Amino acid sequence: MSKNSLVSKAFAAAFAVLTISSIAGIVTMVILYKTQISTMNPTPRPTFPSTTTGLPPVMRLPKNLVPERYKVLLWPHFYTRIIEEVNVTSPNQTALFTGNTTVFFHCVQSTSTIYLHSQDLEVFGGSVVNIDKNERIPVIQTVNHKDQTDFLEIQLDNALETGGNYSLYLAFSGELSDNLLGMYSSTYEEDTPGHEDDRDIDRFLVATAMEPTYARRVFPCFDEPDFKAEFEVTIIHRKHTRALANGINTDGSNIIDNEWLSTAFQPTPLMSTYLFAFTVSEFTATPSSGGRVEINTYARPEATQAGHTKYAAEITRKILDFFEARFGIAYPQKKLDQIALPDSQSLGMENLGLITYLEWGLLYEEGVSSLLHKEEIALLIAHELAHQWFGNLVTMKWWNDIWLNEGFATYMSIFAVDAVEPDFQSREVYILDNLHSAFEADALASSCPLSTSQEDVQTNSQITGVFNTITYSKGAAVLVMLADIVDKPVFDKAIRRYLSDWKYKNTDQNILWEYIQKADDENDGSTNVAEVMDTWTKQIGYPLITINTTSGEGFQKHFLFNDSAVSSLSWYVPIKVMKETNQISSIMLKPGDSGNKDAFLSTKGEWILVNVNCTGYYRVNYNPENWERLLTQLQTDPSRIPLMNRGQLVDDAFNLARAKVVDVNLALNLTRFIRDETELVPWESTIRNLEYFVRMFDRSEVYGPMQMYLRNQVEPLYDSFSNYTDNSTVPTGHSSQTNQINAIEVACSNGLPKCIKMAQNKYANLMIINSTNNIHPNLRSVIYCQAVAHGGKEEWEFAWDMFLTSYDVSERGRLLKALSCTKKIWLLSRYLDYTLDPDLIRLMDVSSVIRYVSKNVAGQALAWNFIRAHWEYVSQGNVAGLIEVVTSRFSTQFELGELERFEMDYDLGPAFRTVYQAIEQTRVNIQWISENKDVVLHWFEAETA
Template sequence: MVLKDINVRENISMDSGTRTSLTARRGCTLSVTSLALLGAFFACTLLAVSFIVYNFASCQQIQINHEHNKLEHNEQQNQTPHYLKDNHHINLPIQSVEENSIEEGFITTPKTLSVDKDVRLPRSIVPVTYNVSIIPFLVEGNFTFHGFVRILVNITEDCNNITLHATDLDIMSDKTTVKDLEGNVFPINNTRTVEDKQFFIIMTKNLLKKDMQLEIEMKFIGQISDNLQGFYRSSYENGSGEKRWIASTQFQPTDARRAFPCFDEPSLKARFTMNIAVPDGMIAISNMPRDIKGMNGAVENFPSYTWNSFEQSVPMSTYLVAFAVTDFRYLSTGNFSVFARPDAIGSASYALSIGPKILRFLEDFFQIPYPLPKMDMIALPDFNAGAMENWGLITYREATMLFEEGVSASPTKQKVASVVAHELVHQWFGNLVTPSWWSDIWLNEGFASYMEYLVVDEIARNWRTMDQFVVNELHGVLVFDALSSSHKISVQVGNPDEINEIFDRISYGKGATIIRMMDHFLTSKIFRLGLKNYLNEMKYKSAEQDDLWKYLTEVAVANNVLDKKNSVKEIMDTWTLQTGFPVVKVSIEQNLVTLEQERFVYSNTSKAILDLEDSNPLWWIPISFTTSEELNFNHTQPSQWVPRTSKHEFEDAKLGHSSWHIFNIQQTGYYRVNYELKNWKAITAYLTNINNFKKISPTNRAQLVDDAMNLARGGYLSYEIALNLSTYLQLEDDYVPWKAAITTFDFIDGMFVRQGDYHLLKNYLLRLLTYIYNSVGFKDSHYDMLTVVKREEILSMACKLGHEDCIRQSINYFENWKAVTMPDRENPISPNLRSIVYCSSIEAGSDKEWDFAYERYKNSKVSSEKETLLTALGCSKEPWVLARYLKYAISGKYIRKQDIFRVFAAVSSNAVGQQLAFDFVRSNWDEIKAYLGSTMNNMYTILSFPTKKMNTKYQLIELEDFIKQKFSETPRSIQQTIEQIKVNIDWMDSNYETIVNWLQKQTIYN
């Protein structure tokens, strides 16, 4: 039933009534007499509590038995775990009630059981529609909101409680009602909260019978927080210097429950009607267009407020609901609009120019029209993520949507295009079809992360974004996934902290790379056809990865890309349900080719952990290759498959007679390749010949550098072989191989930078850079995107290594800027050179240069310029300046909360600042934690920055002692941090002297 006629005369200010607070705890003092009376009362009450517990469990027990039987069957059949296959989920542990403790009338599991982390809702009740009304108090300055929600639900099995999500809300118990569609009220026994699970439970006196439809109504009060989650506040200064408050939402993954009580799981889709009250001079926007027939009059008791009502939505998940209350301006073309603060709206023009083009391209790509009547995009001054794909109202951090011509660097344009493409892809892949549970969030994020490159490549061919994918996404995630403490792509998660933790490089980067691999081994035609069928059949529903595999297999078999014996599921389960990735060793004896696979990990420490776990994963691996005679770097469809076996052999005369061979064309497969010594030497000889090396594609040149250096890092190849290959870079002038080289040498630089032999590495790298540095030059003379990006990378590396010309030019530019009359309006430095000039000058200067740049940061109104300055301010070599900077970051005065991570990352990447940042985190842990709010994932991120390049046992002991003090359990993110340091220590023991000896003997010949 659609509730269109919410009573506008109904006062939802909630100035009276009993509240159930989901956060407040109150104390009390009792006399001895009172305690005695309460003791007697408790004995009488215990029976009633037990009865409540029994009935609460009864709503779920049938489901538990069903899941238990299914789990046993799956284990017997060696099938995929039930949590990856079934929308239903166990809500209580599989054990008797007597094994549990009783607290406030609810079953709670003992602390020793990990089941406590399970926060899934029972499936006895599912939502159909929501009608939500919100009054936000922004101009009054108390930052609260009053709300009312009416939810139409279906009862799917007999029960006598309604369990849904709510947290950080004061719900008025005496205003909570349950009634049927005829208006008959179902009496409520009581309402309860289970804070650990963020549940709000309504206990009814009468049985709720299967197939009933009921309406639940609740009034509530919440805080418009500053924690950048749920319904939160933000501010900006207008042209007159006046502070203006706005409010917006960020609900993914589990924060819709902070704005209104709801069934806050992705598979529980419903239709939403939103009604937002706004003060005079402000507007509201939401997922759907304004509904002129809705609740659009004045708000009773609040004469300066007016209702803005919106059309009912299509079925969607709670995490995609969005609304914003602002005084922003907008630009439109057709049904596509962009919103920003008044003095920044001009910077939204570029996003508006590409947004409709991308939307049309995606409609053609998926062969499915965009399903909503409009698309809005809004740039927010404060936003924790980069952007969020809310259906029909995409929210962005300003720096990911705004491009200011003449101020923003050219790569910002590519960044904006990529993020807009990513979020628009989600309108189909994630919004139209949604993962049933967060375990498969990689389907959303991995797919959008791959498609953003495909889309931008379509609208800007000369940017070569598909080549950039290899060095930006693939190489980075291969490093992350080489830790034994990495995790599967599809991973079981329960509580919100665990869910937040998997929004990481594995879900995004690895998800993107294996989808790219699948695109290549199926071919793009089959891949697109399978996607179209999947989206059409599953639209407005939730899905799991097996659903996607099914539709892709059907078209692949029908078109003879796969035979009937194989399926996409059989292949892809080895990549999504196993941790890590393989290294393929290629050996050739005459015409016999032998391929051996094993999991790639970095150090003896990681290998020992794997041995301890008896872990020996094997993969289905698509094999493509070319030879010195063929030089075919375009055919990426596999000519061979390594089945799920440790060794695979086949015969090939071309490989047997070639001078050298390269496997994994365009590095489309998610694996590393190791060769016999003679093949590495032959490739190196070919690359170091100025007439030959460009015959190998740029992507595969990047692959060779990245594979060789990381194979050496992992102990699979000698550093002598890897470093010998790197000498060819003195000839290289392409961005993609150089980006791979810079990334791999950045690791070695981080290990060497505090050692006495650092000058050997620095001098070698400076010699390698000679040709490319002179080629790109310090002047911003070429404006094609790849040249600009290449110049930025090369100059940044050169200045970091102390290149004299680079430092001198940077200081000259910076001094010229300081000399102008109005530096906030006149900046003579090209936007494309600013990141290098700012950092180098602050590094070489004193606190005067730092203070000048900080003033420019405070005065700048352009988000991309502010980000550039924030990063550069971490380049200072003055310890007290860096310590002051970290204090500024958590003061909340000039540096926005969203930017604290950028500050800590910048200081930590500085050799002087790394230990300083770690000490600061330890000393100010509680203050930082209070400032950032309740999400522990923020703290894991903060801790990861200063620990990334630690490489001594003393540093490890310091960290482990600190973790013991602050964590009762060690989350995966912290385990990965600890393992990375152990890997670094092993690396120093095994490789430092070897590299020093090689560098001492090395001379580069022109």
């Protein structure tokens, strides 16, 4: 929503005062405050040592008060549609919300000051009651700290007594945020054919995004994850709208007057404030059939009516059933709502009982959405449903252990999708994708551990910063490794016990290790789980295992791209070895060990392979003789090497070359076998690694012969799909469908004439026919991009017109990317300027557009200049991901200098670590290019001579 449609802050404050008094009768009617705390409590309340705390910590709330239950009333005053009347200069829309909250809490240590959180709220009328004695305690002063703490300090006339039970009532007002955080407004256009003048009508809704520290923007609360409580919520909303919240609504909505309804929800189970959620909209539901849990999937009415929520509704039931069986614990509520929002900061958020998604992550349109889009929807839903156990039911004590939420959800989602959609055959691809993403981020000295001390994660920016690739991808990768170490059945048994014993409580990784240790001991295991796993979670990075198959020795060393960095870190490394004879053995390489000579020794000149099926989180280097044997095997009969390892050998070799551990020629030689390879995993790994070479050399003379080589290598793969591609059809099997897209993208972007002609012809036909799109949905993204890249103004503006007029979220997503593919700098510049207008490019899409433009060599400098010129605006989105992508091509001293000045001159917020890593990576790139450019150029010239 544009700012000129919002009421001013001054007006909001004045209106709030009037509103608080005017709704007193309504509030009394809607919420009846009880005078004692409910005895229904799923878990015992925690106790704390009775030591003198004095003032609260700098950033953390004191633990002397423990919230148990909230009664919250929220009243967003927005309109779902703008009503413009004659002689009215301003539209009717408002951004104001008002409300009140009563929090019931227990005092574990006497204090005369209550501390909780409140941010950007006007707070009124503090009232404290001793519930045990039914006595009111006078409030002397209420102070809202205008600093990073966001503390709301309430000073009392009398001290609260240890062991006493109290309630705190507060009224408040605020404004809907304009950055998709806290409580915010979202807009969409209702498709209304036949409407007067064929105009589409703007619709408005309200949604929430509380993770990690934004609940305090909506109501005063103890906004830390280990302050779990029940939430009993009432929403006042306009007629013709529906309110959804975490809890169950069993009584419908009560009429307040001709304009307003009141919807009350049953108390939730114990949960953290970051999981609090509600929406108010005119959306409609698609129910999921069968089952104990009532599942409803909400979306825009026209999307629901068209069946775009059908796949999500079907797959959600299957995934929920899978997790209930896998964990042996029922989903803790009788209802599960999920809603597809037009605007959201994240693709999905796991709020208990009300999961929110960006529309793209939930809606699937048959005949328009890519078949591969189903995979992405299923994986996202599985991730958010896994959180109902990992995060919602059992929650980390503090944000320093957020990997216990995100790592587990990422890990479990892979196996859920593999179980409910086996035809996708996606498990190996997703495991390797997580592994390689983590490897890339974790090979820098500026990386971060999975689990750090609580003291290192205090400010809101520090908390937001831990939501990174390490948390998600490395978290999942080390869980894959741990399950392999103790055996998967043992791991699964431990996880079921862990979830059962700690439901509705808060844990840390040490508690997890205890449960896995106990299950391993019962299985006669010999692993010291905490000792082994602490080396993976409390340290940055990962090891490079160097194997000498002649002597049988194996050593480990911290793998870093920067060869000048000094590190003495070491790990307990689970080694799985496969010999050419198919013999497989497993050993644990301990810090200081030199390996097992029998396991690593090559006999009769046969090759050995380490890290079979890529279950270990480490890279492997061999003596030159073993590398040659493996290379020969790949070129003669690659099927002898497990599929995942064919991809991993390429990834290891390229990254060892980047770290100057092996000669770059070795990595490039490994790409020769890919010409005859048809499987997805090796191709994905090859493309991913050659992208680094493209970024480093696409502004130099290396790029010409490199393109020619890639064109030659991909041509057989492209030809194998040509019958499908030319006829706009796709093969069966999602792996083949993905590889078809890979073949087109690599072939066209490297100038294969028949590929470019194909893309141009299909796009030209679309431009002529206009109303009929005969391009298969799977192929639209890559064909749109390549046609725009090899076209001009006409092709770009046709794509822009399609973007503006399309209502399908999949199609809009494809076009958003395709528009960045043009090589015309002036068009890219215009596209970036469009991101400053939220009526053209939604705020949530701004960072995506800039990232897409920066990946285009013609747009990289434009994107870098643009984010610096408009930092305040663009940094409202995924700023860490934005910096990572925009700086990924930096490889000159000039670019390094600009990046260092950027670090000094700008408020980086949660992107601070990403900028440090970008500086380190740029230095590595500069040195690597200076040492390898001539070698790489010579290799590509020799291969294409």
